[in-house]
Amino acid sequence: MALYITDECINCDVCEPECPNGAISQGDEIYVIDLALCTECVGHYETSQCVDVCPVDCIPKDPNNVETEEELLTKYNKLTAE
Numbered sequence: 001m002a003l004y005i006t007d008e009c010i011n012c013d014v015c016e017p018e019c020p021n022g023a024i025s026q027g028d029e030i031y032v033i034d035l036a037l038c039t040e041c042v043g044h045y046e047t048s049q050c051v052d053v054c055p056v057d058c059i060p061k062d063p064n065n066v067e068t069e070e071e072l073l074t075k076y077n078k079l080t081a082e
Helices: 049-053 069-080
Strands: 024-026 031-033
Touching: none
Parallel strands: none
Antiparallel strands: 024 031
């Protein structure tokens, strides 16, 4: 599954620089995650870095965008291909 940021986001700015895929950016009101770029850090780290650093726990898995570990790894490989 890709991740998403809920409206509990306090715009603390700690998640954006932690994303190795550049999937997090400032939205109109809160930060947002680009589903096409989010791999939940599969291929980069053991855990999702944005989730690890979020002080308000507002980055859950998106039940509307279910992806397997294999699909996330395939996406990672495409994003990091030269």
